[in-house]
Amino acid sequence: MSKCSFCEREAVYYRANEGNYYCKYHFVKSIEKKVKKTIREYNLIKPGDKIAVALSGGKDSASLLYMLHKFSKDNPKIEIFAILVDEGIPEHRDPSIEKAKELVKMLDIELHIFSFKEEFGFTIQEIGKAVLKKGKHPCEYCGVLRRWLLNKKARELGATKLATAFNLDDETESIIMNVIKGDMIRIAREAPLSSIISHPKFVPRIKPLIFIPEEEVRLYADLNKLPYEGSRCPFRKYNSLRVETHEYLNGLEKKSSGIKHMLMKNGLKLAEIVRKSLDFSNNPIRECSICGEPSTSRICKACQLRKEIKEILSSS
Numbered sequence: 321m322s323k324c325s326f327c328e329r330e331a332v333y334y335r336a337n338e339g340n341y342y343c344k345y346h347f348v349k350s351i352e353k354k355v356k357k358t359i360r361e362y363n364l365i366k367p368g369d370k371i372a373v374a375l376s377g378g379k380d381s382a383s384l385l386y387m388l389h390k391f392s393k394d395n396p397k398i399e400i401f402a403i404l405v406d407e408g409i410p411e412h413r414d415p416s417i418e419k420a421k422e423l424v425k426m427l428d429i430e431l432h433i434f435s436f437k438e439e440f441g442f443t444i445q446e447i448g449k450a451v452l453k454k455g456k457h458p459c460e461y462c463g464v465l466r467r468w469l470l471n472k473k474a475r476e477l478g479a480t481k482l483a484t485a486f487n488l489d490d491e492t493e494s495i496i497m498n499v500i501k502g503d504m505i506r507i508a509r510e511a512p513l514s515s516i517i518s519h520p521k522f523v524p525r526i527k528p529l530i531f532i533p534e535e536e537v538r539l540y541a542d543l544n545k546l547p548y549e550g551s552r553c554p555f556r557k558y559n560s561l562r563v564e565t566h567e568y569l570n571g572l573e574k575k576s577s578g579i580k581h582m583l584m585k586n587g588l589k590l591a592e593i594v595r596k597s598l599d600f601s602n603n604p605i606r607e608c609s610i611c612g613e614p615s616t617s618r619i620c621k622a623c624q625l626r627k628e629i630k631e632i633l634s635s636s
Contacts, residue, residue, distance in 0.1 A: 333539055337578035344543050351540045355387055355528050362512040364526040365481065367397040372479035372523070374470055375402040375424075375431065377416025379541040380485035382423050382548040384529055386541075388483060389427050403473055405466050406435040408443020409553060416549035423547050434473050440465065440626060442633065448555055450632050458555040459562075461625050468622035472613060474523045482523045489534040491527070492580045493565045495587035500561070508598055510591035519605040519614040533580060 322331040322341045329343035335350075342350060359365050373388060375381045385402055392398040404420050406413050417433065424431040437443050448458045474482045486494075491510070498506040508516055514525040529537060541548055557563065572579045607613065608620035615621070 358528055364513055369480045370399040370478055371481045371483050372474040373402045373483045375404045375420050377420040377549045379538050379548045380487055382546045383537050383541045384485040386546055401430040404433045405469055407462055408436050408445050412551055412553050419547045419549045447629055457558050459559045464621050464625055471523050479523050482525045484527055485529050486527045487529045487532050487534050487537050488580050491530050492583045496565050504594055507591055508594040510587055522614045
């Protein structure tokens with residue numbers, strides 16, 4: 321077995337883009353150092369912040385909650401709590417809810433759980449097949465409704481920031497997908513801290529894990545013995561562009577380590593250029609005429625999709 325590049329302990333990980341071996345101690349420290357650097361450089365957290373962590377029960381959000389809880393011990397002016405959204409996919413979500421409960425109990429952190437069924441009157445499981453028959457992806461509906469619910473509940477619970485656990489793999493996949501689609505608005509939104517949306521009802525979103533690869537997040541969770549559910553959502557397989565982009569990037573990374581980091585760095589530069597070139601004054605943030613939540617149009621996307629889902633269910 322190889323030795324750690326920084327001490328005489330046995331290595332548990334080799335970071336190919338650096339050429340360094342890490343023991344458990346130095347690996348954990350390196351991850352936390354990177355996340356702290358991201359928080360500091362992008363001013364993600366300030367004294368007095370009340371941070372809602374979007375907890376799913378998976379490795380990424382478990383690691384994020386654990387780290388923010390650990391960091392906040394040094395700053396009593398920062399408050400941390402967790403929000404979990406139950407989309408209603410029993411075989412996937414039920415086990416992850418149990419893992420989330422284990423984690424918050426271990427950390428002594430407050431957890432708030434909200435469900436699609438209670439908030440919208442349906443679950444993703446219930447609408448999944450009907451939506452697929454229409455040639456659409458359940459992910460399109462789930463993502464919008466989940467973000468809508470997280471923002472609303474985080475605000476109602478007094479959060480000043482909403483922390484999400486998107487890792488380096490998630491973000492680089494999104495960058496490629498948005499470029500392929502030519503989605504300038506989503507490209508402009510790419511940043512560790514949301515900046516193009518400003519409204520009293522919008523809780524700023526932060527992504528502290530944006531520079532940490534997925535495999536390193538998983539190892540961090542395992543080394544710290546964090547409870548998490550490892551299964552993926554069963555509907556993910558229908559999001560073919562996401563799956564194929566994921567496989568494509570992993571292939572590139574194997575051939576040339578550091579590709580994902582380079583893409584993330586240049587993706588942020590592209591996002592800054594796009595933000596400067598777009599005139600957002602022509603599309604100001606207002607309040608949805610139906611739900612009252614922040615929206616760029618008279619009726620927000622969430623309300624549009626809820627109406628569409630009702631029509632799909634009534635016709636199926």
